[in-house]
Amino acid sequence: MQSPTDRASQNALTAQFQKRFSNAGRDFTLDIRFTIAPGIAIIFGPSGAGKTTLLDCIAGLTIPDSGRIAVTGRILFDDSTHTNLPVQHRKIGYVFQDLALFPHLTVGKNIEYGLAGVGRSDRRKRSDAILESFRIAHLRDRKPKEISGGERQRVALARALVADPCVLLLDEPLAALDAATKSKIIDDLRAWNALHDIPILYITHNREEVFALGDRVLVLENGRIVADGTPHTVMTAPRRESMAQLVGFENIFHAVVSAAHEERGTMKCRIADSNVELETPLLRADPGSKLFVGIRAGDILLAAVHPVSLSARNIIPGRVLSLEQRDVIVIVRVNCGVDMEVHLTLAARDSLDLQPGREVWLIVKTHSCHLMAAI
Amino acid sequence: MDWQAFWLTTRLAVLVATVLIVVGLPIAYWIAYSRWRWKFLAEAVVALPIVLPPTVLGLYVLVALGSRSPLGRWWAMLTGHTLAFTFAGLVIGSIVYSLPFAVQPFAASFALVDPRLMAASATLGASKLQTFFRVILPLSLPGIVTGVALSFAHTMGEFGVVLMVGGNIPGVTRTVSIDIYDQVQALNYASANETALVLLALSFAVLSLVYGLNRKAGAAWPWK
Secondary structure (H helix, E strand, O other), rough: OOOOOHHHHOOEEEEEEEEEEEEEEEEEOOOEEEEEEEEEEEEEEEOOOOHHHHHHHHHOOOOHHHHHHEOOOOEEEHHHHHHEHHHHHHEEEOOOOOOOOOOOHHHHHHHHHHOOOHHHHHHHHHHHHHHOOOOOHHHOOOOOHHOOOOHHHHHHHHHHHHHOEEEEEOOOOOOOOOOHHHHHHHHHHHHHHHHHOOEEEEEEEEEHHHHOOOOOEEEEEEEEEEEEEHHHHHHHOOHHHHHHHHHHEEEEEEEEEEEEEOOOEEEEEEEOOOEEEEEEEEEOOOOOEEEEEEOOOOHEEOOOOOOOOOOEEEEEEEEEEEEEOOOOOEEEEOOOOEEEEEEEEEHHHHHHHHOOOOEEEEEEHHHHHEEEOOO | OHHHHHHHHHHHHHHHHHHHHHHHHHHHHHHHHOOOOHHHHHHHHHHHHOOOHHHHHHHHHHHHHHHHHHHHHHHHHHHHHOOOOOHHHHHHHHHHHHHHHHHHHHHHHHHOOHHHHHHHHHHHOOOOHHHHHHHHHHHHHHHHHHHHHHHHHHHHOOHHHHHHHHHHOOOOOOOHHHHHHHHHHOOOHHHHHHHHHHHHHHHHHHHHHHHHHHHHHHHHHOOO
């Protein structure tokens, strides 16, 4: 019997490679360096960050310029020894963004496509088993056109997994599905991987999916991994402005450090081109240095009278510019020297009797101000 | 009505269409997927027979088949006679003449196959050849049918190249279109009309069959 750690290191995907590519007329260099253990790892990033190119390099559909890719000690690509294992010998499951099911073949034939070298009865046994574990056995004789979107995702997953790949690559496979369908498919995928224990790379640009699925998230931006960790640490402590917009800071400002209070672990930052001064966590930045401050619209409190005896250190007077109801959230824009977006519930709006032009106070806790070093 | 000429023409067309499947598919595959920068030159060469006068084409084929060319000498050494003015020579000339009518529909339908399907096939362990037979070919079937039928019909009706390469030897190289020309020269209009009508009807039948099949194919394979 092998211990779990032995198995984990054996099944790991190790990649360290570079690839120049162009996206929408811009040149990027994909510069990747990571080791992925068995389990679901999320690759999160904006479109054009190089996510699909990254998967294509691992699958062998695109050849990196330099570097090395290995799975379970098996070398897939190594430019120093001119090794480049052809796609069909890599044993990598790949579910494409558009699924790429063969339209002329039935569900059963699609799934058995990767079992060409397996004897007829064994092939049937294995396809039956995977059809069963993804709950699509009843669709065996249908064509891809004749089944629903969620069913097609299941077929694509089953087709990629039936040949026992060493790594599974998923390119936004569930982007078009509703949350309930999505989580059922993920449960089935987890159940499958509990037995097989392979690294699964799951690409997405959807924030909710990052929190819902991943044990680990790697943020890819402009061809580089800029953050790597558990979803919570990566998504709540972003380091750079473009990432903050991705992870949901509605309010992002240029700011200048005006004073640091090392003994209290805080500092004062003035938002650029305004008189608004915020108390923020200390970021070991010298007075005068520039950075970004990100504040989530949902983290800001709004008061109709000047609040007293509060723990929150930032109380900023302002005036309501506009109110807009979106679904069950009210988006309030307030001018307090700069424009801030605040999200309230419908009940909060009604009880405060908010109108455009009304005087209000914005309340922001020190630790709701997220700092990102300017680059 | 010269049934001998008719039979000869049909044999020629079937043979040429068959050879063009074997020769045309690899050429079309290469044209559709090659990334060679000078590929357009090869495409132009394949398309030449569409724009060249059949007499020009026929002349060059005749020279190439004649006893002064390496190919002609090799054939003469092998068989004891030259290729010119024989049925075999006619077949070679017709293959060149009808090549674009097979290759272009083949290549066009290959190019329409979603590259992600080929990528998926590769990740599932299939070689390029397996991918060709299991994915590309079934998905391009309408284009293949069109190419085969067009090259068949085109060979049925060719005139200039046949005249240049084959002459007018009854039972060996006299095709229907040459027969019609002969009859008109001999002021035998009734007979010419009869043969022409049969050729017209046959061409119409072949093309109707192709378009009908492709329409039915569209219904059977709704992804098209």
